[in-house]
Amino acid sequence: MNKNYELAIIGAGAAGCTAAIYAGRSGVKTVVFDKGSGGGLMFTAPKIENYPGFKEITGMELATRFIEHARRYADIHMGEEVKNIKKTSDAFLIETDKDIYEIKAVILSTGSNPRKLGVDGEEKLAGKGVSYCATCDGFFFRGKKVAVVGGGNTALLDAIYLKQIGCKEVYLIHRRDALRGEKALQIEAEEKGIKILLSRKVKKIEGRENVESIVMENITDGKEETLDIDGVFIAVGEEPENKLAKILNLDMDEEGYVKVDRFQRTSVRGVYAAGDITGGIRQVITSAAEGAIAALTSLESLGKKYPY
Numbered sequence: 001m002n003k004n005y006e007l008a009i010i011g012a013g014a015a016g017c018t019a020a021i022y023a024g025r026s027g028v029k030t031v032v033f034d035k036g037s038g039g040g041l042m043f044t045a046p047k048i049e050n051y052p053g054f055k056e057i058t059g060m061e062l063a064t065r066f067i068e069h070a071r072r073y074a075d076i077h078m079g080e081e082v083k084n085i086k087k088t089s090d091a092f093l094i095e096t097d098k099d100i101y102e103i104k105a106v107i108l109s110t111g112s113n114p115r116k117l118g119v120d121g122e123e124k125l126a127g128k129g130v131s132y133c134a135t136c137d138g139f140f141f142r143g144k145k146v147a148v149v150g151g152g153n154t155a156l157l158d159a160i161y162l163k164q165i166g167c168k169e170v171y172l173i174h175r176r177d178a179l180r181g182e183k184a185l186q187i188e189a190e191e192k193g194i195k196i197l198l199s200r201k202v203k204k205i206e207g208r209e210n211v212e213s214i215v216m217e218n219i220t221d222g223k224e225e226t227l228d229i230d231g232v233f234i235a236v237g238e239e240p241e242n243k244l245a246k247i248l249n250l251d252m253d254e255e256g257y258v259k260v261d262r263f264q265r266t267s268v269r270g271v272y273a274a275g276d277i278t279g280g281i282r283q284v285i286t287s288a289a290e291g292a293i294a295a296l297t298s299l300e301s302l303g304k305k306y307p308y
């Protein structure tokens, strides 16, 4: 049993890294677990233009800076997955795939995962032209025809990125007659020559070995349309990564996001949550802010004074 730490932060995205910085600087022995290599969804953002201090930066670069900064103040265990958490009378037993830790307080910053579209062909062709990360996979589609499905900021940014790296044609397919994403991004997408297809519902993705086409319903006239393409980037929102929240029996809303008070306390004493797992507005800056608040509030569970 590892008893070296007072606070465990689960998830090294924007919220988790910021929490680690604030906790470490408050004198808390902190460990951060991440089942992958950290950065969360921020890592996959082709570019970020609204994080103050950085007029334009790639998600990868900003995520790397967050992680490096957090390492100054906390031990970060990348590639270590938390499998189970048990609450005892005065602590939490955190079981990872490598060790068991006895910890006084926990910050859940497990984020969210890309939502699936849920159409025929999507699962079969995943990794064979169907992708959920333009930054990760876009490179393979330079000179090719691709479609991005979704109408939010992620879809717009992905489409702009794919065009920028040299995809021959980029379509943005959205189910409603208006995009949800920021106006500035909509204008940029139009200027970059992205072909925006509104009121189209994707029905299936077709292809023998790799993606060859998608079939859509044009909602305005009910007609079926087929678009020949080489790749489909799905950007239809996110779902909370709430497995551990369920194990801890935390109060959640109807969509599965963890409920917190304004100090990031969950319904279980000693457990705090920050970032996308709490739902609401999901921006790097709001996740970072929640991480800072969660870390400072967690001092109350560690017998330390907190500065507010």
Ligand code: NAP
Residues within 6 Å of the ligand: 048, 049, 050, 116, 117, 149, 150, 151, 152, 153, 154, 155, 157, 174, 175, 176, 179, 180, 235, 236, 237, 238, 280, 281, 282, 283
């Ligand atoms: P989002 O804003 O929730 O948008 C998801 C889009 O997918 C919506 O347009 C939605 O359509 C569509 N959609 C959902 N389910 C669908 C389905 N089954 N079939 C077809 N379309 C479907 O998600 P997001 O773009 O990933 O963004 C997530 C959060 O991160 C948001 O809060 C966003 O503002 C934030 N974000 C911010 C930035 C930035 O500030 N630069 C960048 C990326 C993300 P409807 O419009 O019809 O609902």
